[in-house]
Amino acid sequence: MTKSLWRELFIPLFVIFAVSIILHWWLGWDGFFINLSTEVIGIVVTIGYVDYILKKYEKKEWQIPHSRVIKRLQYFVNRSINDCLYSLQYSYDFSEWVKTIRDFSGFSQDDFSTKFHSELLSVVKIKLKKDAVVTISNFDNEKWEHFVKHIESIHDSAEAFLLSFGDKLTPEQYTLVLDIQDTAESVLIMRETIYKNILSPLKVAAETPENIEIVKVMTRHYDEDIVSRLSTLTEMLEKLFKIAA
Structure with missing residues (x-):
């Protein structure tokens, strides 16, 4: 994964994840924040996987036979x-x-x-x-x-x-x-x-x-x-x- 992807997307999502966990401990709110943090993890995993597949495909496309x-x-x-x-x-x-x-x-x-x-x-x-x-x-x-x-x-x-x-x-x-x-x-x-x-x-x-x-x-x-x-x-x-x- 590129540095720009980490900087522009993953780091903000990680911050949201961390804040959600902290708010869940403090406020509870029927698990709202824990669900939010779970969604963030899902988004990160999905984006990381898609990024990996795209790079793999791009490398294959440019590979000289x-x-x-x-x-x-x-x-x-x-x-x-x-x-x-x-x-x-x-x-x-x-x-x-x-x-x-x-x-x-x-x-x-x-x-x-x-x-x-x-x-x-x-x-x-x-x-x-x-x-x-x-x-x-x-x-x-x-x-x-x-x-x-x-x-x-x-x-x-x-x-x-x-x-x-x-x-x-x-x-x-x-x-x-x-x-x-x-x-x-x-x-x-x-x-x-x-x-x-x-x-x-x-x-x-x-x-x-x-x-x-x-x-x-x-x-x-x-x-x-x-x-x-x-x-x-x-x-x-x-x-x-x-x-x-």
């Missing part, structure tokens, strides 16, 4: 899978996807999307194992900006999803989305602190072959670290994908 939340979760996962691929400079080769698309042509839109993004998830995992380190090692500033844009997209989408639907998720779902956001943020922090503020200046300052080699080793280490974090992120997306499918 679980299926709608799962659908939004699917959108988040699918978009994040695409962002992972695009961050690594992946481009669709239609000739490679013709058979897959043909095989899925009889599916409904939702089933097609699920099957298609399942295939994309496999592509991400293969790329991360196969040549992601080499891809990142060849990034210039423009490609780094492209990479950051897509990782930021994953981070921001996770944050927006949690703000909108966090209270509708199971603990497992909530934790996975939060872990995905945290992992994306850790990658962004690495890019900002390690690459821009440390490795880039070192590359410029490294004049001797020995120092150049040290910078190369350091860069390789952090390239592998980023790929490892992206692999972890992909594993979490895969878990969430299976939950939402």
